[in-house]
Every structure is written in C-alpha cells, then in structure tokens.
Amino acid sequence: MTEIKPIGITRSPYKIRGEAPRQGREEDSVETVIEIYDEFEEGLGGFEGISHIIVLLWFDRADRTTLSGTPHGAGGEKRPVFTIRSPNRPNPIGFDIGRIVSVDGRRITVSGLDALDNTPVLDIKPYVPSIDCVPGASYPDKKKKA
Template identity: 70%
Template sequence: METYETVPIGIVKSPYKIHGDAPRQGALKPDEEMEIEIFEEFREGLGTFEGITHLIVLLWFDKADRKLLSGTPPGAKAPRPVFTIRSPHRPNPIGFDIARIISVENGIIKVSGLDALDNTPVIDIKPYVPSIDCIKESKGLEIK
C-alpha cells in the first residue's frame, strides 16, 4: 500500500484538553476563541486575510483511533460506516473545520468555531469561499 507524508504547518492552542471537551463541529460554542499557531517556516504564506471572514482548517486528529471503521453518532440508534459520519476516529484522521477569523498577528490566527483539542496539528488552511463552498441544494446528515 502506498503511503503519503503530511507535514503540519502549525498547531492549535485550545482550551479543550481531552476527548469529550470539544463541542461537535464547534457548534455548541461558536464564540469560544482559540489560536492557530503557524510554524515559522510557513508564516510567509499567511498574508493578512483581508476581506476573508472564515477559514477551512484541516487538522490531524492525532489522538484518534485509526482502526475503527464504524461509529455511533450522537442521537443514532445503531453504528454507521465511518465514511458516512463525522467521527474523528477513521483510517486517516483528517479533521475539517470552518473557523471564523478574529485576528491575524505574528503568525497567530485567533479564531472561533473549532472543535480541536489543544496541540492538535494543523495540516492546511484555506479561505472559505461561500460561492463555491456552500452548496444550497445539497442534502446530508442532520447534526443536532
């Protein structure tokens, strides 16, 4: 099986320390502030984010169980296949969050809306673009 290398570009500084602390998808505490510290060698790629209010943040959930192929989401009565749910426990524990930018200064992006634990590696950030990232006619799971 072929493997691929991923290099963290930064780390999350979060008040959430252990599994269960973080709200699901950042939804329960959308105003909870935390920081994304971008490592020095990647700071040139930051810019100011002028005119951008939100970021897509790709995370490496390093504390996840990579052997699980199913899970029971909150509110579900039975387990579901891992690729149909948002569990952090998956073969490649890549997290996808959308965060609101509060400020950017000295390689630190202050954000709200993340559900990451403290010291979670950040593998990429991208600007959220409503015209292409929001698919109005889409259907999916209802998160409660």
Template identity: 70%
Template sequence: MTEITPIGIVRSPYKKHGDAPRQGRENEDNEMEIEIYEEYSAGIGDFSGISHIIILLWFDRADRKRLFDTPPGTNKKRGIFTIRSPNRPNPIGFDIGKIKSVEGNKIIVSGLDALDNTPVVDIKPYVPSIDCVPDATDLRDRSKKADLKN
C-alpha cells in the same frame, strides 16, 4: 506515498476527548489560536476581506482502526465514511473558523472543535459562492423526514 507535514498547531481550551463540542460551530464563542510554524508563517499573507477559513487538522488522538461508529442522537452504528467521527483510518479534521484577528504567526479564530496541540495540516479561505451547497442533504434531513412520518 507522500508524508503530510503539519504547518502549525492549535492552542485550545479543550484538553481531552469529551471537552470539545461535537461540532465547533456549536460553541462559536470560544476563541482558539492557530499557531503557524515559523517556516510556514510567510504563507499567512493578508486575510483582509476573508471572514472565515477552512482548517484541515490531523486528529492525532483518534482511533484509526474504527470503520464503524455511532453518531450522536442514535444507537445505530454507521460506516465511518458516512459520519463525521474523528475516529477514522486517516483522522483528517475539517473545521470552518471565523477569523477574529491575525497577530504575527497566530490566527485567532472561533468555531473549532480541536483539542489543544492538534496539528494543523492546511488552511484555505472559505468561499461561500463555491463552498456552500444550498440543496445538499445529510443524515439529519433524513431523520427529520422520518420523524414527520411517525
């Protein structure tokens, strides 16, 4: 298997588990810095015309043995692949950050839920026409429907 090599690191105000919001978009006012390592900084290129990016993270402080976890708002354990817990066999995080500015090898963004010093695995542009699925559903949709029946 190929080894994953971080391309950078997140500089965040969130220092320990419990500091970060459950989802980064819940607190879009907090700005963070993605510092791209020197050997990958040429890949930053020009972000003009791109407002948001997908950031793939390695949640290095996650519990990699968990296959079940309890999502917020419920007391029912669910299979790890049906929820967004950072605790999973391969703790890859997926955030969408709003670009605030680019300064050398640093991308200033908002909308992340990463802890300070979280390794960045990759960055891709967010493309609304292909990344947004308007008719998709999730667990919250099912719980809203259940609430309406009760």
C-alpha cells in the same frame, strides 16, 4: 508516498477527548489560536476581506482502527465511518470552518473549531461561500430543527 508535514498547531481550551464539542460550530464563542510554524509564515497574509477559513487538522488522539460509529442524534444507530463526521477513522483528518477573530503575525485566533490543544494543523484555506456552500445538499440529520 509523500509525507504530510503540519504547518502549525492549535492552542485550544479543550485539553482532553470529550471536552470538545461534536462540531466546533456548536460552540462558536470558544476561541482557538492557530500558531503557524516560522517556516510557513510567508504563506500567511492579513486575511483581509476573509471572514472564515477551512482548517484541515490531524486528529492525532483519534482511534484509527474504528470503521463505524454512532453519530449524535442518530438514536443509537451505528453507521459506517465514511458516512459520519467522527474523528475516529483510518486517517483522522479534521475539517473545521473557523470564523477569524484576529490575526497577529503567525497567530490566527478563530472561533468554531473542535480541535484539542496541540492538534497538528495540516492546511488552511479561505472559505469561499460561492464555492463551498452547496445549495440543496442533503444529509439524514435526525436532529434537524423544524
């Protein structure tokens, strides 16, 4: 099996579990800095024309033994871990969409992440609305606004 090597780390205002929102976009005004390690700097650019990025994270403080959880707004109903967005899972890979605030060398400031401070960053990809938005997709969201 190939080893996964982080490309950077987050500098987040959220220091401990429970401080971060359930989904980063719920607190879209909070900024996090992604610091890319020197050896990966060549993979960066200025992100010209890119407003949002997909950030894959390793939720290193997650419980990797959990196979079910209670999602927010589910009325206390437990669900299998692969049907919910909990960070607690066998491979705690986080998927966030961050809005780029600024890029300064190896530092990308974004809003909309739910990562704790010092969370390893596995990868960054541009968010492409024509590909990444799926019209008509569904999920049983009980707290959906009318």
